Structure formats: structure tokens, C-alpha cells
Amino acid sequence: MKDLESLSASQAIKALSKREIRATDLLLSCLDRIGQKESAVRAWTSLGKENALSRAKQLDKGAFQGILHGLPIGVKDLYDTFDLPTSYGSPIYADHYPITDAVSVALIRQAGGIILGKTVTTEFASFKSGVTTNPHQSKHTPGGSSSGSAAAVADFMVPLATGSQTAGSIIRPASFCGVVGFKPSLGKVSIAGVKSLSVTLDTLGCFGRTIEDVGLGVAAMSGDHRLAKIEALHNKPRIAICKTSNWSAAQKETATALAVARHAAEAISKGTVGDIKLSKDFDGLTQAQSRIMLSEMSRSLLFERVHFAKKLSPQLSKQLSEGAEIGYEQYTKDLRHASMAKASVEDLFSNEIDILIAPSATGEAPNIKDGTGDPIFCREWTLLGLPCININVTSGPNGLPVGIQLIAGPGKDHFLLSAARAFALALPDPTLRDQA
Amino acid sequence: MKDLESLSASQAIKALSKREIRATDLLLSCLDRIGQKESAVRAWTSLGKENALSRAKQLDKGAFQGILHGLPIGVKDLYDTFDLPTSYGSPIYADHYPITDAVSVALIRQAGGIILGKTVTTEFASFKSGVTTNPHQSKHTPGGSSSGSAAAVADFMVPLATGSQTAGSIIRPASFCGVVGFKPSLGKVSIAGVKSLSVTLDTLGCFGRTIEDVGLGVAAMSGDHRLAKIEALHNKPRIAICKTSNWSAAQKETATALAVARHAAEAISKGTVGDIKLSKDFDGLTQAQSRIMLSEMSRSLLFERVHFAKKLSPQLSKQLSEGAEIGYEQYTKDLRHASMAKASVEDLFSNEIDILIAPSATGEAPNIKDGTGDPIFCREWTLLGLPCININVTSGPNGLPVGIQLIAGPGKDHFLLSAARAFALALPDPTLRDQA
Numbered sequence: 001m002k003d004l005e006s007l008s009a010s011q012a013i014k015a016l017s018k019r020e021i022r023a024t025d026l027l028l029s030c031l032d033r034i035g036q037k038e039s040a041v042r043a044w045t046s047l048g049k050e051n052a053l054s055r056a057k058q059l060d061k062g063a064f065q066g067i068l069h070g071l072p073i074g075v076k077d078l079y080d081t082f083d084l085p086t087s088y089g090s091p092i093y094a095d096h097y098p099i100t101d102a103v104s105v106a107l108i109r110q111a112g113g114i115i116l117g118k119t120v121t122t123e124f125a126s127f128k129s130g131v132t133t134n135p136h137q138s139k140h141t142p143g144g145s146s147s148g149s150a151a152a153v154a155d156f157m158v159p160l161a162t163g164s165q166t167a168g169s170i171i172r173p174a175s176f177c178g179v180v181g182f183k184p185s186l187g188k189v190s191i192a193g194v195k196s197l198s199v200t201l202d203t204l205g206c207f208g209r210t211i212e213d214v215g216l217g218v219a220a221m222s223g224d225h226r227l228a229k230i231e232a233l234h235n236k237p238r239i240a241i242c243k244t245s246n247w248s249a250a251q252k253e254t255a256t257a258l259a260v261a262r263h264a265a266e267a268i269s270k271g272t273v274g275d276i277k278l279s280k281d282f283d284g285l286t287q288a289q290s291r292i293m294l295s296e297m298s299r300s301l302l303f304e305r306v307h308f309a310k311k312l313s314p315q316l317s318k319q320l321s322e323g324a325e326i327g328y329e330q331y332t333k334d335l336r337h338a339s340m341a342k343a344s345v346e347d348l349f350s351n352e353i354d355i356l357i358a359p360s361a362t363g364e365a366p367n368i369k370d371g372t373g374d375p376i377f378c379r380e381w382t383l384l385g386l387p388c389i390n391i392n393v394t395s396g397p398n399g400l401p402v403g404i405q406l407i408a409g410p411g412k413d414h415f416l417l418s419a420a421r422a423f424a425l426a427l428p429d430p431t432l433r434d435q436a
Numbered sequence: 437m438k439d440l441e442s443l444s445a446s447q448a449i450k451a452l453s454k455r456e457i458r459a460t461d462l463l464l465s466c467l468d469r470i471g472q473k474e475s476a477v478r479a480w481t482s483l484g485k486e487n488a489l490s491r492a493k494q495l496d497k498g499a500f501q502g503i504l505h506g507l508p509i510g511v512k513d514l515y516d517t518f519d520l521p522t523s524y525g526s527p528i529y530a531d532h533y534p535i536t537d538a539v540s541v542a543l544i545r546q547a548g549g550i551i552l553g554k555t556v557t558t559e560f561a562s563f564k565s566g567v568t569t570n571p572h573q574s575k576h577t578p579g580g581s582s583s584g585s586a587a588a589v590a591d592f593m594v595p596l597a598t599g600s601q602t603a604g605s606i607i608r609p610a611s612f613c614g615v616v617g618f619k620p621s622l623g624k625v626s627i628a629g630v631k632s633l634s635v636t637l638d639t640l641g642c643f644g645r646t647i648e649d650v651g652l653g654v655a656a657m658s659g660d661h662r663l664a665k666i667e668a669l670h671n672k673p674r675i676a677i678c679k680t681s682n683w684s685a686a687q688k689e690t691a692t693a694l695a696v697a698r699h700a701a702e703a704i705s706k707g708t709v710g711d712i713k714l715s716k717d718f719d720g721l722t723q724a725q726s727r728i729m730l731s732e733m734s735r736s737l738l739f740e741r742v743h744f745a746k747k748l749s750p751q752l753s754k755q756l757s758e759g760a761e762i763g764y765e766q767y768t769k770d771l772r773h774a775s776m777a778k779a780s781v782e783d784l785f786s787n788e789i790d791i792l793i794a795p796s797a798t799g800e801a802p803n804i805k806d807g808t809g810d811p812i813f814c815r816e817w818t819l820l821g822l823p824c825i826n827i828n829v830t831s832g833p834n835g836l837p838v839g840i841q842l843i844a845g846p847g848k849d850h851f852l853l854s855a856a857r858a859f860a861l862a863l864p865d866p867t868l869r870d871q872a
Contacts, residue, residue, distance in 0.1 A: 082739070082743075093535065096535055098535075099529065099532055099534075100739045100740075101739045103632065103735055103736050103738065103739075106735075106738040106739040106742065107735060107738060109742075110738060110742065187635065187636065190632065190635050190732070190735060190736060191635060192632030192635060192736055193632070196539065196626065196628030196629070199623065199626050199627060199628060200623065223735050223764060224764050224768075225764065226764065226765075296626070299539055299542075299543060299626060299659050300539050300626060300628055302539065302542040302543060302546060303518070303536045303537045303539075303542040304536075306542065306545075306546065307518075328659060328660050328661065328662065329662075332660075332847075336847075411768075411772075
């Protein structure tokens with residue numbers, strides 16, 4: 001019965017479904033761990049201990065509820081929850097209780113997941129840091145915006161936690177914290193009930209310590225339960241490395257990460273794993289993503305700008321002003337650019353490639369006083385709406401984890417999980433194979 | 437100063453911007469009209485008289501605020517408003533006050549629009565009727581789900597009101613009430629802060645008495661202010677009639693409407709206006725839309741199903757159960773079908789056609805006891821995400837209005853408004869030309 005908090009979500013669910021362990025004990029182990037570590041990590045904005053315990057007891061007595069039966073889960077505080085305060089990382093909404101759950105939260109509960117608490121997000125999932133530290137080294141950032149979810153999962157406080165990505169808010173913190181982060185295809189999980197930054201970009205996903213776990217999480221959040229079962233690869237996939245046009249931002253450890261990834265990919269790939277240079281359709285897509293995001297944010301947070309200007313951080317206020325300055329014609333042009341690039345990437349994935357490997361971040365987690373890190377290596381993939389998964393492959397000069405992201409064609413979420421699993425099992429460091 | 441309530445939005449804004457009329461007087465005229473007619477029409481769920489009057493006074497004294505300066509506006513009660521109760525057409529949320537405005541409502545206010553009140557929606561924008569009657573004949577339905585907005589605009593209670601369409605909830609009530617209804621391209625207006633039925637389909641738009649007015653409305657709601665100025669057509673458009681695969685559902689007056697529309701279209705079209713039969717890619721798209729909608733609704737309203745099952749109408753409960761029964765593979769197949777059809781329709785609009793004309797509804801407004809009418813002629817266009825506009829062209833056996841919809845290629849909202857205006861000016865009945 002000891003160390004239940006270190007079970008992966010999938011291991012825990014198997015044991016729970018056979019009634020080998022009780023949901024109550026798993027929950028208490030997680031709460032114990034939180035009790036020990038939270039003062040340093042600060043991953044949570046609120047915990048719903050009593051509700052969670054009463055739900056766990058109910059599940060221990062009752063019938064098997066679903067694919068997340070009895071699993072404690074952290075929910076990013078950008079998601080509405082009817083029974084836990086939801087402040088979107090902003091003092092404007094301190095102590096706000098939404099009237100409903102976000103759609104994905106309702107789906108998690110229906111699948112038997114137990115919402116243990118809310119995790120720290122940066123201010124409105126933007127760039128102003130929250131209070132969370134990197135559980136590996138507290139002087140470093142866990143990344144943003146899904147800071148608390150990534151840190152809580154990395155620190156064994158909870159096996160699964162939800163996130164959202166508009167620029168790089170799942171993949172980057174997953175890399176910084178050394179956990180698996182899964183941003184599924186755009187639209188896979190309903191964004192209803194999650195504070196909106198950009199309806200064009202906002203994508204929901206989750207963090208786990210294994211690939212199987214994040215499949216399970218997104219299976220529940222989306223209702224696509226096929227994602228809960230990862231199939232073995234039928235054929236060897238065609239894999240290529242994409243350093244992207246932002247390669248000059250990559251630090252040495254990111255280059256190392258790609259080298260390690262290439263080695264593992266060679267083992268499972270059809271043919272050699274070469275470098276791919278994206279066509280001209282992709283030039284400037286990072287900048288287009290940035291402008292679309294800022295432009296939409298200036299509208300999405302208009303209510304807050306008008307009514308609570310003084311409660312917005314100077315950083316965010318500045319960003320919103322910049323966004324409001326972007327002309328609608330530029331915005332439309334950027335959307336058209338994205339639309340063309342989407343068609344182009346669909347061709348690429350149909351004809352040439354099955355999996356791309358790209359950096360997850362510029363390097364290991366920066367010092368916390370320098371912010372939450374740069375989402376530059378995620379922006380274009382988010383805009384393209386492709387499913388992406390972060391896998392930890394090496395470590396940086398401070399010994400912090402460094403991941404890469406595997407990217408599949410639009411809608412190929414199921415296949416991505418299969419490829420990611422095969423890839424992780426081919427990693428040279430055997431301890432990293434546990435991510436599979 | 438009399439009859440201010442009968443001014444179109446554009447006329448009123450012109451007069452307001454020149455300070456020829458006061459926002460306060462326009463508002464009082466609308467309130468007068470509501471006082472006279474509301475007991476029969478029942479278009480409103482709440483009115484915010486005091487806030488609206490104080491805002492009108494402020495605008496009368498202050499600088500020009502924006503493209504909707506001083507215009508009273510009705511907001512469908514599916515949209516969140518921080519200062520007016522928002523119940524989504526359901527007793528579950530009676531007296532609910534959201535903590536923020538929907539993004540589009542905040543944009544309307546920023547443009548100087550005055551939110552006069554909330555208008556009746558069917559239960560969660562689904563099929564159970566609200567209390568609103570058709571202002572032309574109270575025994576008939578105004579259509580749904582944007583019942584109150586269409587009726588309020590038709591009855592001169594307000595010059596402009598917002599709507600939303602998941603199947604046919606803007607175009608159909610606009611046809612039944614004889615007003616202009618504009619469903620812009622999917623994604624044009626942010627859906628954030630509007631109760632979600634289906635993130636794949638939900639599209640926001642508005643009702644007005646002229647084409648210029650709905651352009652103004654969507655200009656403010658989206659931030660795309662180019663839509664506030666309708667340009668003259670540069671070239672004669674290629675126009676075709678599309679009776680769709682659902683033509684057997686059309687009543688006689690709908691056939692008449694298409695005949696009238698063909699006549700008007702001939703006057704502005706490049707070449708003759710023939711009939712177009714869509715390619716096989718479009719077969720079954722109506723049914724695919726229906727399944728996608730039901731499947732997503734069963735997830736979107738899961739929280740309500742779990743917590744408030746008894747407060748859902750039997751109709752809606754049944755629909756949600758049906759939706760929950762649709763397998764995820766079928767749902768995915770339908771989404772892929774839609775995606776292929778979107779590519780195909782983009783080709784069609786690039787190569788062959790500029791504007792399609794299709795029925796807005798099966799006929800004139802049915803008797804109120806038979807429900808809100810059938811959205812069958814709107815489902816596929818909504819799924820395709822194309823901009824659509826309803827224009828009143830004739831009347832049915834009971835003397836009720838019957839419209840047709842003009843449809844343009846994806847993202848061609850601006851062009852659609854230009855074509856719609858030219859079309860309306862070519863209508864044989866001179867009184868109907870006032871819609872331009």
C-alpha cells in the first residue's frame with residue numbers, strides 16, 4: 001500500500017479496477033505527498049480534499065465508473081469547476097465559483113476521475129509567472145502557462161493534470177519538468193468552460209508521467225476512448241527531424257536532445273531519419289501565430305481591460321495594447337497564411353512523412369526570475385493544429401530535463417501515441433523508457 | 437423625433453453621429469414600442485432599462501464611441517452578460533448572473549452599443565420552444581433558437597439583436613419573421629462566453645432590418661470593421677440556385693421564393709442563373725451535421741445531465757441520450773466528411789460560382805404548437821462554415837414572410853454583404869428593396 005502516489009495513472013487504474021487498491025488510499029497518498037512538498041513547489045491554487053475524499057469513498061463502494069475510475073486529477077485553474085474556486089491566474093477573479101464545470105472537467109468526472117484541486121496558471125494563461133517552482137530545482141521555472149499541472153505531475157503529487165496550450169503552454173512546461181505533455185489536435189477537446197485567450201489557437205490537453213497516461217487523460221477529456229488504448233505500430237513510420245526556422249534560438253542541450261532523439265528514432269523508423277526543411281509556406285508562421293494570439297487576446301480580455309485595468313499586470317496590459325494595435329487586415333492575412341500552411345502540412349504528412357521531431361523548448365528551464373521560458377518552438381505547431389507530445393530525452397547543464405516533441409498529421413492523435421511509445425522504448429537511457 | 441424606433445440601425449447611427457437625434461430618445465422610443473407590444477410578442481427575458489438609460493445619457497454627452505454609438509441592442513439569452521440575468525433558456529440557470537460579458541458583448545459595448553436587454557432563446561438553443569410569438573401573426577412561431585432576437589427586430593422593438601446558429605437558428609427565424617439574418621463565416625465572431633452546444637458548429641451573428649445593419653452588427657461583434665461599410669460590387673457575380681438534396685421538404689412558397697430570387701439574381705448576375713447540383717462529396721452532409729451536433733451536445737450539456745436531469749425538458753433529454761449513443765468513430769467519420777466537403781466547396785467557390793441561393797426554411801412559419809420549424813435547409817451550410825444571409829423575398833399562404841439565403845465562399849463575408857445588397861435592390865417588390 002505504500003508509495004501509491006508514484007504509480008502511473010495507468011498502473012493505478014489497473015489496480016483500482018481489480019480493487020487491488022482503494023481510491024481513498026491513492027488519494028491519501030497524493031495528499032500526503034502534497035503535504036510534504038507543496039510549500040516548496042506551490043503547484044496548487046486550491047485543494048478540494050473533502051469532496052475528493054467523499055467521491056473516492058463512493059467510488060470504492062460503487063460500480064466501475066469509467067476509464068479514470070478513482071484517479072486523482074489536477075485541473076489547471078483556467079478551467080471552470082463548479083465546486084472549486086476558479087481565478088484564471090488573476091486577482092480579478094479571486095474566489096470566483098463558476099456555475100458549471102468546463103465540458104472537459106464534466107467528462108473527466110463522468111469517467112470516474114476525482115478532481116483533487118486546481119493548479120497554478122500564469123495570469124490568464126499568458127506570460128506573467130505564477131508562484132510555482134520547478135520541482136527538480138526550485139530556482140528554476142516549471143514553465144508556463146500550465147505551471148502547476150506540470151510541476152504537480154513531475155513531483156508525484158498527482159498522476160494526471162490538465163493543461164492548455166495557445167502558444168507553448170503544454171509542451172514547454174512538460175519539457176522543463178520532465179513529464180509527458182500531450183497537446184492533441186486542435187478541437188479534439190471542447191474548449192467550452194475554459195477561459196478564452198484565442199479561439200483559433202486554444203487547445204486543451206494534459207500531463208502525465210507516461211504516454212499511456214496522457215492518452216488516458218485526453219481519452220476522457222474528449223470522449224474519444226480509443227485513445228485510452230495505445231496500439232503497437234503496424235508499420236515502421238517515416239520520421240524526420242525539423243529544426244524549424246527558429247533553430248538559432250536553440251541552446252546546446254536542445255541540440256543534444258535532437259541528437260538523442262534521432263538515435264532513438266532510427267531504431268523504429270522506416271529508413272534513415274534525415275532533416276526536413278519546411279517549404280516556403282511555413283516562413284513567418286511563428287510570427288503569424290504570435291500576431292493572431294495577441295490580436296485575439298485583445299478582444300478576449302476586453303471585458304477585463306475595460307472593467308479591471310488596474311488589476312492586470314503591466315506585462316499583460318502591454319501585450320493587450322500591442323494586440324489591439326494589430327490591424328484586422330494583418331490578422332486576416334495571418335489567418336489565411338495559416339490556412340494555406342495547414343493544407344501544405346496535410347500534404348506533407350500524406351505524402352512524405354508520418355512523424356516530425358522538433359525541439360520542445362530552447363533549452364532546460366531558465367532561472368525563475370527570467371520568466372517562464374520561450375514558447376518559440378511550439379508556436380507554429382499550435383497554429384497548425386497538429387497533435388504534439390513532449391518526451392523527456394536528456395538533461396541540460398544544470399541537470400534539468402530536456403524534451404523533444406513528436407508531431408503527427410492533423411487528427412492522427414491515436415497514431416502519435418503509438419509512435420511516441422515506440423520511440424520512448426527506443427531511448428538509450430533505460431530509466432527514460434519508463435515514459436512509454 | 438417621432439417613430440425613432442422604426443429607423444434602421446444605420447440610419448440611427450448616422451443621425452446619432454451627427455447629433456441630430458439623442459441616444460436617450462431612441463432608447464425611449466424602443467422602450468415605448470416594447471411597452472406596447474411585449475405582452476403579445478414576448479421577445480424579452482429581461483430588460484436593463486436603468487443601465488441602458490444611464491449609458492445612453494453618457495453617450496449623448498460624451499465623444500463618439502464607435503460604430504454602434506448609442507444604438508439599443510438585444511442580446512440572445514445564450515450570451516453571458518455581467519449586468520443582466522443569463523439563463524440560456526433553461527430553468528436550471530434562472531437568475532444566473534455571469535461574472536463577465538461574452539467577448540462579442542464586450543465588443544458591442546466598446547463600439548458604443550447599448551445592451552437593452554436579453555432576448556428569448558429556446559432551451560439551450562435547442563428545439564424546445566420559448567414563449568415568443570411571431571410578431572406578424574401570434575399563432576405562428578418566430579422560429580428558433582434565436583426566437584426573441586428575430587421577433588424583437590421584426591417588431592421594431594430594437595434595430596439590432598444578436599443570434600447564434602448551430603443548425604439553422606439565425607437563418608430560419610430571420611425567414612419566419614421577415615428580417616435580415618446574418619450568419620458570418622465560422623469563427624468570425626468569438627464564441628467565448630456563449631453557452632456551448634457544439635464547438636464545431638456554433639456560429640454567432642445577428643438580425644437587423646437591413647443588410648447594412650447586420651454588417652454593422654457583425655463588424656462590432658468580430659472587430660472586423662470593414663464589414664460596417666458595404667462596397668458596391670466590382671464585377672457581376674456568378675450566381676446559381678442550389679435546391680439541395682432536401683428539396684422534397686420544400687413547400688410551395690419556398691419554390692416561389694426561389695423563383696423570385698432567381699428573377700432578382702438574373703438582374704445582377706454574370707450570365708444566367710442556373711441550378712447547381714452539388715457533387716457527391718455533399719451527399720449525406722445534412723445527416724452528418726445532425727449527428728455531429730447531437731454527439732457534441734451530449735458532451736457539452738453533460739454537467740446539466742448529471743446535476744439537473746429533472747430540469748431538462750423531455751425533448752432535450754431524449755436528444756442528449758441519442759447524442760450519447762452516437763459512436764465516436766461515426767462522429768470522427770462525419771467530421772472527416774465535413775472536412776472533405778469543405779475542401780470541395782472551396783474549390784467550387786474558387787472556380788465556378790460566387791454566390792449560391794438556397795432555401796432558408798421549408799416554408800412560412802408553422803403554427804406555434806408545431807414547434808419552431810425545421811432547420812433542414814441550413815444544416816449543411818452551417819457545417820461548411822460558409823457565410824449566409826437571409827433576405828425576405830415573398831410571402832406564404834398565411835401572408836407570412838418567406839426568405840431565401842445567399843451563401844458565399846468561406847471568409848467572403850464582406851463580398852456576401854455587397855452581393856446581398858445588390859440582390860435586394862433587384863427584388864421586384866419595391867418595399868422589399870428597403871432591406872438593402
